[in-house]
Amino acid sequence: MSLLRVAGRPMLASMFVAGGMNSVRNPEAVAPAAEPVVRPLAERVGLSPDRTEQLVRLSGAVQVAGGVLLGLGRFPRLSALALAATLVPTTLAGHRFWEADDPGERAQQRIQFLKNLSMLGGLLIAADDTGAAPSLLWRGRHAAKGVRRDARLVRRSVTAARPAAAVGGLKAKIGC
Numbered sequence: 001m002s003l004l005r006v007a008g009r010p011m012l013a014s015m016f017v018a019g020g021m022n023s024v025r026n027p028e029a030v031a032p033a034a035e036p037v038v039r040p041l042a043e044r045v046g047l048s049p050d051r052t053e054q055l056v057r058l059s060g061a062v063q064v065a066g067g068v069l070l071g072l073g074r075f076p077r078l079s080a081l082a083l084a085a086t087l088v089p090t091t092l093a094g095h096r097f098w099e100a101d102d103p104g105e106r107a108q109q110r111i112q113f114l115k116n117l118s119m120l121g122g123l124l125i126a127a128d129d130t131g132a133a134p135s136l137l138w139r140g141r142h143a144a145k146g147v148r149r150d151a152r153l154v155r156r157s158v159t160a161a162r163p164a165a166a167v168g169g170l171k172a173k174i175g176c
Contacts, residue, residue: 005131009070012122016067016083023060027053037093059086070126080126087123091116
């Protein structure tokens with residue numbers, strides 16, 4: 001594994017482990033900010049927990065688990081996708097810079113929003129990173145190409161063998 005992956009994955013994961021632990025331990029502090037995002041989600045999806053604190057705690061647990069797995073390099077693509085899925089509502093709930101009235105607060109929230117957007121980009125890159133091993137899609141395409149090549153060779157061999165088989169059958173009839 002590349003040194004960049006060994007060093008980069010834990011760095012990317014560290015914020016999620018720390019933030020997720022905070023959400024798991026103290027969801028009440030984050031729940032009021034999450035409310036504008038949770039309510040519309042709860043109305044559309046009937047499976048959401050009734051209390052915002054439960055959803056915040058669940059999101060924090062996913063962030064801790066995903067961050068630890070990403071940092072250790074275990075299931076890095078899946079954990080990066082899970083973290084990306086939790087980052088979107090977290091960002092929309094926690095950094096609503098467009099609603100801030102104070103220019104200083106608006107600038108601070110915009111910076112945090114863009115930071116999370118950058119982290120989302122890093123997670124999407126990590127989710128696409130195959131670790132220098134070919135992806136399943138590439139392997140499937142490569143195998144299909146090999147099968148097509150082999151089929152063409154067999155077809156050519158059979159086509160070339162037909163006249164020889166005909167000559168061989170004629171020789172057998174003549175008695176040569």
